[in-house]
Amino acid sequence: MSNEAVLHAPAEAGLHLDAHGDDHHEHHHHETFISKYVFSQDHKMIAKQFLITGMVWAVLGGLMSVLFRLQLGYPDSTFPFLQDLLGKWAEGGKITPEAYYALVTTHGTVLVFFVLTAGLSGTFANFLIPLQIGARDMASPFMNMLSYWFFFAASIVMLSSLFVETGPFSGGWTAYPPLSALGDASPGSKTGMDLWLISMALFVVSSLLGGLNYIATVLNMRTKGMSMTRLPLTIWALFFTAVLGVLSFPVLFSGFILLIFDRNFGTSFYLSDIFINGVGALPNEGGSAILYQHLFWFLGHPEVYIILLPAMGMVSEILSVNSRKPIFGYMAMIGSLFAIAILAFLVWAHHMFVTGLNPFLGSVFVLLTLLIAVPSAIKVFNWLTTLWRGNIRFTPGMMFSIGFVSLFISGGLTGIWLGNSALDIHLHDTYFVIAHFHIVMGVASMFGMFAGIYHWFPKMYGRFLNNTMGYIHFWVTLAGAYLIFWPMHYQGLAGMPRRYYDYSAWESFKQFTELNRFISTVAMIVFAVQLLFLFNFFYSIFKGRKVTTTNPWGANTLEWTTPINPGHGNWVGEIPEVHRWAYDYGKDGKEFIVQTKAVGADESHH
Amino acid sequence: MATTATAPITKSWSGGKSPFNVEYGKLMMWYFLMSDAFTFGAFLISYGTIRFSTNGWPDPNAVFKSFPFAPEGANAPLVFVSVMTFILIISSVTMVLAVQAGHNMDKKKVTTNLIWTIIGGIAFLSCQAWEWNHLHHEGAWWGSNPFLNADGTASSTNFTNYFFTITGFHGFHVFSGVIINIIMLIMTLTDQFEKRGHYLMIEKAGLYWHFVDLVWVFVFTCFYLI
Numbered sequence: 001m002s003n004e005a006v007l008h009a010p011a012e013a014g015l016h017l018d019a020h021g022d023d024h025h026e027h028h029h030h031e032t033f034i035s036k037y038v039f040s041q042d043h044k045m046i047a048k049q050f051l052i053t054g055m056v057w058a059v060l061g062g063l064m065s066v067l068f069r070l071q072l073g074y075p076d077s078t079f080p081f082l083q084d085l086l087g088k089w090a091e092g093g094k095i096t097p098e099a100y101y102a103l104v105t106t107h108g109t110v111l112v113f114f115v116l117t118a119g120l121s122g123t124f125a126n127f128l129i130p131l132q133i134g135a136r137d138m139a140s141p142f143m144n145m146l147s148y149w150f151f152f153a154a155s156i157v158m159l160s161s162l163f164v165e166t167g168p169f170s171g172g173w174t175a176y177p178p179l180s181a182l183g184d185a186s187p188g189s190k191t192g193m194d195l196w197l198i199s200m201a202l203f204v205v206s207s208l209l210g211g212l213n214y215i216a217t218v219l220n221m222r223t224k225g226m227s228m229t230r231l232p233l234t235i236w237a238l239f240f241t242a243v244l245g246v247l248s249f250p251v252l253f254s255g256f257i258l259l260i261f262d263r264n265f266g267t268s269f270y271l272s273d274i275f276i277n278g279v280g281a282l283p284n285e286g287g288s289a290i291l292y293q294h295l296f297w298f299l300g301h302p303e304v305y306i307i308l309l310p311a312m313g314m315v316s317e318i319l320s321v322n323s324r325k326p327i328f329g330y331m332a333m334i335g336s337l338f339a340i341a342i343l344a345f346l347v348w349a350h351h352m353f354v355t356g357l358n359p360f361l362g363s364v365f366v367l368l369t370l371l372i373a374v375p376s377a378i379k380v381f382n383w384l385t386t387l388w389r390g391n392i393r394f395t396p397g398m399m400f401s402i403g404f405v406s407l408f409i410s411g412g413l414t415g416i417w418l419g420n421s422a423l424d425i426h427l428h429d430t431y432f433v434i435a436h437f438h439i440v441m442g443v444a445s446m447f448g449m450f451a452g453i454y455h456w457f458p459k460m461y462g463r464f465l466n467n468t469m470g471y472i473h474f475w476v477t478l479a480g481a482y483l484i485f486w487p488m489h490y491q492g493l494a495g496m497p498r499r500y501y502d503y504s505a506w507e508s509f510k511q512f513t514e515l516n517r518f519i520s521t522v523a524m525i526v527f528a529v530q531l532l533f534l535f536n537f538f539y540s541i542f543k544g545r546k547v548t549t550t551n552p553w554g555a556n557t558l559e560w561t562t563p564i565n566p567g568h569g570n571w572v573g574e575i576p577e578v579h580r581w582a583y584d585y586g587k588d589g590k591e592f593i594v595q596t597k598a599v600g601a602d603e604s605h606h
Numbered sequence: 607m608a609t610t611a612t613a614p615i616t617k618s619w620s621g622g623k624s625p626f627n628v629e630y631g632k633l634m635m636w637y638f639l640m641s642d643a644f645t646f647g648a649f650l651i652s653y654g655t656i657r658f659s660t661n662g663w664p665d666p667n668a669v670f671k672s673f674p675f676a677p678e679g680a681n682a683p684l685v686f687v688s689v690m691t692f693i694l695i696i697s698s699v700t701m702v703l704a705v706q707a708g709h710n711m712d713k714k715k716v717t718t719n720l721i722w723t724i725i726g727g728i729a730f731l732s733c734q735a736w737e738w739n740h741l742h743h744e745g746a747w748w749g750s751n752p753f754l755n756a757d758g759t760a761s762s763t764n765f766t767n768y769f770f771t772i773t774g775f776h777g778f779h780v781f782s783g784v785i786i787n788i789i790m791l792i793m794t795l796t797d798q799f800e801k802r803g804h805y806l807m808i809e810k811a812g813l814y815w816h817f818v819d820l821v822w823v824f825v826f827t828c829f830y831l832i
Contacts, residue, residue, distance in 0.1 A: 216630040227620040247644055261767070577622075
């Protein structure tokens with residue numbers, strides 16, 4: 001029996017292959033509001049759902065950082081509006097220590113998982129994979145829809161944890177036991193932590209459903225002629241991201257199951273020899289809190305690449321399109337993505353240098369960690385050489401891409417410091433770490449996401465984002481990111497620990513009072529500019545300048561061969577065949593040659 | 607896959623077809639099983655870490671030595687679990703036969719072998735239920751361990767904690783597999799696969815079932831043999 005007949009049948013069976021994008025004719029099928037906007041199985045709509053849910057979380061998570069920066073910048077002041085906003089958590093206009101820790105924890109969880117994982121790879125893997133490989137939809141549109149709704153459920157549970165009486169979880173986004181395992185340890189470790197775990201379990205399911213789909217789609221659904229080495233780098237990056245997620249989230253899941261048992265069923269997987277004030281000695285014996293850290297960071301480190309790789313892929317594409325030059329070192333770019341994906345699994349213990357880890361084992365992890373500098377440097381130099389002597393168009397998407405490269409260099413270099421176990425003894429858990437990972441992973445990936453939104457907005461909504469607002473957004477955010485996080489390196493070197501509620505109590509850190517206030521002020525300005533971006537986004541969906549040609553950026557990839565507003569199924573009629581790689585820019589005197597154009601007889605070889 | 611690609615190897619990755627000549631569902635199943643293998647791997651490595659950092663551990667021969675309707679004080683170490691393991695492995699054989707029959711579009715044989723597989727799965731789960739119940743009556747549960755270390759010293763509760771968590775997680779997988787197989791049986795009986803012209807769904811269910819069996823081999827080794 002041959003499988004060929006059924007290879008693509010399931011994905012295409014449920015699709016409406018007629019185009020209904022660029023006109024308003026009535027069609028023989030009817031999409032209701034529910035099937036088009038809510039329980040949609042169209043990858044483009046699911047991408048938008050991920051994006052907008054991610055934006056809601058970005059606003060909430062960002063607002064939380066503004067609130068705790070208010071405490072850090074003005075530890076002696078009271079702000080009556082805080083009591084109106086937070087009630088008993090800001091009695092008299094001052095955030096309580098419990099609320100402060102809850103804000104820090106939720107800010108971290110939400111930004112890492114809900115914004116930069118679901119909001120970033122959820123959006124762009126869904127949107128770009130079928131469009132750029134030439135498929136009508138994902139391998140399984142139904143599972144794809146489920147992936148979003150599991151994320152939605154996770155969001156609802158996380159949101160509800162903000163409103164329980166004892167508050168949301170407050171033990172840090174890493175949820176180390178015993179703080180996370182013992183309800184008596186802190187108010188946030190009670191119901192808030194249970195909801196946190198349920199939410200994260202749902203999130204793992206969402207990520208698994210999505211990841212399996214992305215992998216199967218990239219491998220199986222490429223259009224004729226789209227060999228793996230003709231794929232745009234976005235797809236390679238999203239593919240490796242999905243593989244990382246599929247292999248690392250299950251380990252976190254195991255860790256969480258053991259944590260649930262420790263919390264609720266009297267086990268001692270992570271607990272041993274514990275005494276709690278007011279409760280007394282606990283019977284738990286024989287467990288290891290370090291075990292949780294191993295399980296957590298086996299996900300936790302690949303997770304930073306799950307966040308970063310999609311941004312890298314999109315930046316590679318946008319830099320090439322807007323430099324009007326082929327990406328420099330295409331195969332090296334794939335190779336370095338692969339190397340990063342492999343190394344991502346082999347470096348987790350560099351988060352644990354000071355846990356009492358065997359120094360010899362530590363030195364192995366130092367070596368493996370520093371090895372990541374090699375593929376990272378390859379990527380940086382390839383981006384720079386792509387820009388070199390390019391005919392650069394400074395679109396907002398391009399600005400954010402260049403900003404990404406800048407941030408990745410700045411944040412990556414401090415990674416070399418932190419990767420050394422000897423230096424890490426001094427630097428761990430200080431503001432130096434905060435500065436490092438916010439620049440290299442947080443802000444850089446946000447820049448990648450912004451670049452992607454500005455660049456593909458015309459494909460998403462058939463309109464452009466406003467450029468002026470885009471430039472303001474870019475410059476204020478870039479300057480703000482450096483002004484916020486650069487000084488934190490000095491604070492960290494001076495020994496200022498992270499996660500403290502009030503530094504004014506320490507003589508050593510009084511010197512930073514003004515600096516903390518400055519950082520907080522900039523944080524508020526940067527947050528305000530993100531609201532400007534949101535205004536731009538929603539305004540432009542309805543009132544933005546209309547896209548009039550199918551290929552406004554003059555790009556080679558397949559998504560620009562679809563109608564301006566592609567319907568479910570993406571292409572009218574046949575799916576185009578691919579004849580060349582995605583980066584024929586400036587070849588033989590032509591500005592760009594789309595992938596669907598057959599190779600001419602007199603064409604030079606690359 | 608028995609079917610080999612007729613096109614040269616360079617063509618199989620060039621788009622327009624599946625490079626492995628499999629439909630997306632089977633590809634997803636393989637990746638899902640890899641993912642699940644990491645879940646079980648994390649559990650078993652955690653178990654190993656804790657066990658080898660603990661001073662003593664109970665001797666499995668002294669713990670798992672009973673069987674249903676055994677006379678008081680019977681000493682039959684690992685006999686019952688060997689029967690359980692045998693049942694699960696036989697159910698894998700019948701699953702293979704069901705998949706094979708599916709290739710030949712033999713509905714009757716698919717049905718028979720699926721029924722045997724389901725019976726095997728339920729039998730395994732029943733055995734596990736009996737064993738859990740028996741251990742529970744001896745005082746073992748999450749957070750309570752009545753068994754002494756092999757050297758006679760008091761044991762940590764992590765022996766039972768890990769035993770119930772991991773065999774429970776595996777049992778849940780077997781349970782899901784039985785449900786999947788029952789759905790496959792219903793789909794076979796209602797001629798859904800005949801209408802599609804292929805029994806590929808059974809193959810995917812089979813992959814899952816074999817995986818669950820394979821995991822048991824590791825769980826069995828780690829808890830009963832070592």
